[in-house]
Amino acid sequence: MANPAKYDVLGIGNAIVDVIAPVEDTFLTEQDITKASMTLIDEDRAQSLYDAFPPASETSGGSAANTIAGLASLGARTAYFGKVADDTLGKTFSHDLRATGASFDTSPLVNGPGTARCLIAVTPDAQRSMSTYLGASSLFGIGDLDEAVIQDAAITYMEGYLFDKDEAKEAFIHAAEIAAAAGRKTALTLSDLFCVDRHRPSFLHLVRGHIDILFANEAELLALYETDDFDRALDQVRHDCAFAAVTRSEKGSVLISADETALIQAKPIEKIVDTTGAGDLYAAGVLYGLSRELPLAECGRLGSVVAAEIISHYGARARKNLQQLCGLSDNG
Amino acid sequence: MANPAKYDVLGIGNAIVDVIAPVEDTFLTEQDITKASMTLIDEDRAQSLYDAFPPASETSGGSAANTIAGLASLGARTAYFGKVADDTLGKTFSHDLRATGASFDTSPLVNGPGTARCLIAVTPDAQRSMSTYLGASSLFGIGDLDEAVIQDAAITYMEGYLFDKDEAKEAFIHAAEIAAAAGRKTALTLSDLFCVDRHRPSFLHLVRGHIDILFANEAELLALYETDDFDRALDQVRHDCAFAAVTRSEKGSVLISADETALIQAKPIEKIVDTTGAGDLYAAGVLYGLSRELPLAECGRLGSVVAAEIISHYGARARKNLQQLCGLSDNG
Numbered sequence: 001m002a003n004p005a006k007y008d009v010l011g012i013g014n015a016i017v018d019v020i021a022p023v024e025d026t027f028l029t030e031q032d033i034t035k036a037s038m039t040l041i042d043e044d045r046a047q048s049l050y051d052a053f054p055p056a057s058e059t060s061g062g063s064a065a066n067t068i069a070g071l072a073s074l075g076a077r078t079a080y081f082g083k084v085a086d087d088t089l090g091k092t093f094s095h096d097l098r099a100t101g102a103s104f105d106t107s108p109l110v111n112g113p114g115t116a117r118c119l120i121a122v123t124p125d126a127q128r129s130m131s132t133y134l135g136a137s138s139l140f141g142i143g144d145l146d147e148a149v150i151q152d153a154a155i156t157y158m159e160g161y162l163f164d165k166d167e168a169k170e171a172f173i174h175a176a177e178i179a180a181a182a183g184r185k186t187a188l189t190l191s192d193l194f195c196v197d198r199h200r201p202s203f204l205h206l207v208r209g210h211i212d213i214l215f216a217n218e219a220e221l222l223a224l225y226e227t228d229d230f231d232r233a234l235d236q237v238r239h240d241c242a243f244a245a246v247t248r249s250e251k252g253s254v255l256i257s258a259d260e261t262a263l264i265q266a267k268p269i270e271k272i273v274d275t276t277g278a279g280d281l282y283a284a285g286v287l288y289g290l291s292r293e294l295p296l297a298e299c300g301r302l303g304s305v306v307a308a309e310i311i312s313h314y315g316a317r318a319r320k321n322l323q324q325l326c327g328l329s330d331n332g
Numbered sequence: 333m334a335n336p337a338k339y340d341v342l343g344i345g346n347a348i349v350d351v352i353a354p355v356e357d358t359f360l361t362e363q364d365i366t367k368a369s370m371t372l373i374d375e376d377r378a379q380s381l382y383d384a385f386p387p388a389s390e391t392s393g394g395s396a397a398n399t400i401a402g403l404a405s406l407g408a409r410t411a412y413f414g415k416v417a418d419d420t421l422g423k424t425f426s427h428d429l430r431a432t433g434a435s436f437d438t439s440p441l442v443n444g445p446g447t448a449r450c451l452i453a454v455t456p457d458a459q460r461s462m463s464t465y466l467g468a469s470s471l472f473g474i475g476d477l478d479e480a481v482i483q484d485a486a487i488t489y490m491e492g493y494l495f496d497k498d499e500a501k502e503a504f505i506h507a508a509e510i511a512a513a514a515g516r517k518t519a520l521t522l523s524d525l526f527c528v529d530r531h532r533p534s535f536l537h538l539v540r541g542h543i544d545i546l547f548a549n550e551a552e553l554l555a556l557y558e559t560d561d562f563d564r565a566l567d568q569v570r571h572d573c574a575f576a577a578v579t580r581s582e583k584g585s586v587l588i589s590a591d592e593t594a595l596i597q598a599k600p601i602e603k604i605v606d607t608t609g610a611g612d613l614y615a616a617g618v619l620y621g622l623s624r625e626l627p628l629a630e631c632g633r634l635g636s637v638v639a640a641e642i643i644s645h646y647g648a649r650a651r652k653n654l655q656q657l658c659g660l661s662d663n664g
Contacts, residue, residue: 050427051427053431055392055401055427055428055429055649056427056431057391058424059390069387087420088420088421092390095382095385095387095388096387314645314646314651317389319354
């Protein structure tokens with residue numbers, strides 16, 4: 001049996017600053033951007049796309065970091081690993097995450113590429129299309145894992161986006177092994193349909209061998225198991241992981257454990273402004289519930305409530321105190 | 333008679349990036365911030381205040397720059413003078429302003445203080461309290477005036493905030509003289525009650541000798557003329573300037589010319605989120621109307637409509653196409 005954990009959740013992911021702007025659909029066509037997806041771009045493309053970008057605003061982002069910020073706002077004790085550069089955007093990212101209360105001590109990269117940024121084009125239908133320059137973040141590796149923090153975290157939550165680099169894949173496996181040896185749980189989000197397609201065997205290896213809690217949207221789960229039958233995919237994930245939460249946009253979400261299934265309706269909201277961070281904040285709500293050993297349906301409700309907050313405004317970090325929004329007490 | 337102008341409005345002001353975050357009122361007390369006002373701070377205070385600041389988002393700001401961005405969105409031809417540093421925030425500011433279509437060629441400061449930033453704390457009542465580190469922007473001076481651009485602008489619009497530096501005061505007088513010699517108009521916004529208090533004689537000298545179009549809120553106008561009688565203040569400004577527009581928050585605004593007065597009601601809006609930029613965007617609407625020689629009441633209506641857009645969300649730059657919002661045709 002593990003000692004009491006110092007952190008409820010440790011997140012590991014790409015440390016990214018979002019550059020977010022409203023665009024018309026024609027902009028996506030002109031700039032050859034795949035709608036509602038995440039595309040990796042190099043530094044030259046990042047510069048030329050930014051030159052073409054409308055006036056924007058900058059907010060700290062990164063999928064797992066958004067989840068960690070949400071968890072902190074819910075009242076959870078959190079930590080984060082991710083690689084920024086020693087530059088202005090890196091300082092912004094670090095400030096914004098630490099200001100949530102998260103412990104974040106990954107050493108910034110010196111004399112290398114700059115801090116990662118994600119150019120997010122938000123169309124009038126509230127869909128976000130992301131072009132990401134990974135920069136310093138792509139150099140995250142095993143050396144950036146702080147073993148003691150992993151051992152001290154009840155759940156280590158990892159972001160599939162990081163899977164585009166071999167060093168990060170190795171780091172994930174290593175982190176999962178440290179967590180398991182310490183009697184802790186591991187969680188993974190599949191992050192992106194195309195990312196799953198690019199790295200299916202690695203994802204299956206990780207999910208089957210090392211992951212207790214899996215997050216995915218419907219399309220990602222179907223892609224992982226190469227099926228178009230949702231029920232079959234659910235059967236497979238139930239076999240592979242102790243717990244899974246699968247989001248289905250306006251159809252809500254499905255949470256499953258070994259012997260339970262909960263169907264959660266999406267929380268209706270007045271006006272969807274920007275879907276950036278919806279999945280990340282859903283994960284925050286669910287992980288909060290799991291960390292407090294709440295019933296499956298309550299975990300799903302929390303995910304649904306905080307996801308609804310994030311899509312009602314620009315950016316992927318909550319503007320409201322999520323603890324109050326969810327009607328949680330200070331002690332969870 | 334002047335030649336046809338290449339620009340409808342040239343703005344001159346502090347080139348600032350806003351760092352904006354929701355706070356509780358207790359934060360203002362703890363940090364000794366004067367509510368709903370603008371306070372100048374030095375670099376050390378900027379750093380310590382940022383360290384205490386909650387997670388924030390960054391958007392380009394600067395009073396006159398916000399006005400210029402709004403004018404561009406309304407379909408006006410615009411230019412801007414303001415001093416950024418040769419750093420990341422300076423590049424962000426420049427990108428965001430140029431992306432509106434504004435001409436902006438003031439040379440960035442090299443080897444000096446960094447780009448100006450304004451820490452904006454937004455309380456639940458939607459009031460913004462600003463702490464500004466001027467950095468590079470405070471080094472704007474006569475050498476940064478491009479004479480040809482002033483001569484080519486129908487209206488040169490200057491921001492009172494810049495009046496905290498003697499070099500900028502000189503530059504304002506010089507710019508106004510160039511504009512007058514070219515048969516162009518000059519405009520000024522008083523910007524801030526305490527700024528008017530700090531520099532009353534200089535403001536009166538500028539307003540009486542060099543300004544055609546004056547923008548102020550009620551408190552600033554009363555402070556300028558050292559009276560608590562609003563009608564008396566209006567009489568004075570009617571004597572000093574050919575045109576004035578005075579905002580009165582939820583009471584709307586008053587526009588006056590030599591022989592006309594228009595009372596404009598504030599546009600009712602569902603939920604005020606953040607009042608940052610309300611005055612700047614009001615000025616954009618009015619200046620657009622003046623540049624198209626629209627009737628006084630229509631100038632006021634445009635100011636009121638675009639101010640309502642800006643206070644319905646975070647940040648001082650418009651998210652919607654203001655030309656469409658105001659029902660204006662492409663040719664104004």
